[in-house]
Amino acid sequence: MTHIRKSFSEDTVFPFHFVYRDTKSPQAELPDHLHDRCELVYVYSGKGTFFINRTFYDMGAGDLFVIPGNTIHRATPDADHPVTSTAVFFASGFAQTSSLGDSYSGLHIFDLARKRKHYKVDLTEPLRGKIENMLSEINAELESKAAGYRHAIRLQLQSLMLSLNRLVLSAEPAAAADVQIGPQWMKEILHYIDSHHAEPGVSLSALAQKVSVTPAHFSRVFKQLTGMNVTDYVNAKRIVLAKELLLGTSESIDTIAGRCGFESLPYFHRVFKALSGITPGTFRRVGLAPYSPSPPI
Template identity: 25%
Template sequence: MKAYHENRSYNSTLPFTPMLLRNFSFLAHWHNDLEFMYVAEGSIRAGVNSESRLLRQGDMAISCSGDIHYYDSRGLESTILIIVFNPRLIGYPGGWPQEVRLSSPFVESSGKPPESPEALLSAAAHDRITRMKLEAEERPPHYELLITGLLYELCGLILRSIGSKPAEPGRDRRLGTGLTAMQGALDYLEKHYSAPVTLDEAAREAGMSRFHFSRFFKNATGLSFVSYLNHIRVNKAEELILHTNRTLTDIALECGFTNVRTFNRVFRQFRGQTPSSLRR
């Protein structure tokens, strides 16, 4: 798992990336780009803002601009298709959708009749995403136009099938304030994971009470504050172990662990092995 406010870069002039991933987990993060995830096989837990679902084959998670979202495959088997793209490709450089919000960030088609709106959207999404992935990989002439057209079509189908609700200034303002505070908290942890960050400190950074922050954080990320912070620290430590010759003690201290004993315990808890086993 990884975590951050993601500023995406793309390998081509087209701000679009398709991915086929197996047993994928990713810590709660957010970005302005749109991210559509389709479950091709198996099942995976997904969260978008304060909602979470166990998604199965044919289901989707739709993360709009600024949504805090995560994927969790622990104890599960899955193959997923993900596309990430800049909303300017569909004419919304400031974020999509505008002035409305989706009725739900999830499309749950598993177990539904083939003629149901959810099943029809699932089949259409799988077709469009698969075609876009093939175009992006092979890059035949004018593939950029074709991908852009398919994105317009897919976004239109999502709005038509899922539906949208008019913006509710009061509710959306409260939700937006909470999400903005949580975005700031995630950014803060990404920047200060090496320091002895506490729950109280993070709550103050978010402008919330300890209790409210703890509850909101768990709903938005699917993890407790301590577990999320330790995931970041273990991720950073693993990178340093694999790509530097620094001692494990130095790495442990740089990544925010107070001693090697705690580092070994937490690392084994998340990776199923000790840090030293990565260098054998």
């Protein structure tokens, strides 16, 4: 099985990772497509496409992408105009604020993206400048490592999330059109898998037959556009569902494996560990544990 999981350091005190103003060619883009962290990607320059969950988006200067944890995604920079961007990765609890008597959630924009299955945010010009300044300040804190820098970064991240949440709370953003990448059947099959991945029989041959192309052609185009083969893609979707059920229900792991389309429990365990780095049981225990904020530095 191809590993499509991006790994982070196991720092439960400071679950934050930052890649500042990085320029990547298509060949240098990471092959990983799935991780547990929330992710923000802000684009400074260049062009490309971003495949997130089931949709292709154009990438350009001033674009912001909001990627909830356990969402399949892949950036493909233009070979002649490589993308320069900043990526922010953090555990969900790291950006949350304590309740102050209102219904505000620091992760509202991520919850909205997951619900709508739309991951690109239209930013105003002033907000673009504000975001760039915030990202620069976070980078300065990481480089200086002055006393309390972790606290400063957490506060800056929470301020960044507040600005983004106010943007989406103040207006209904118009959903950008799905960019047509590849043949029309590719778009149709991605939407089909999104709705039917937990059902038995979602295989390369069955999917190819559904859109009336040969399995070899289907496999080649699918891998070229998503960066994954069909089996890995379907399994990744199933593991995302399994994680939701592990944390959101008290069902047994055996029952969850069946509900997610896995025919055997050993195979479910093997796929889950390959994509998550831990077993289903460990994921359930860790996921239900409360987040502990950073101690004083």
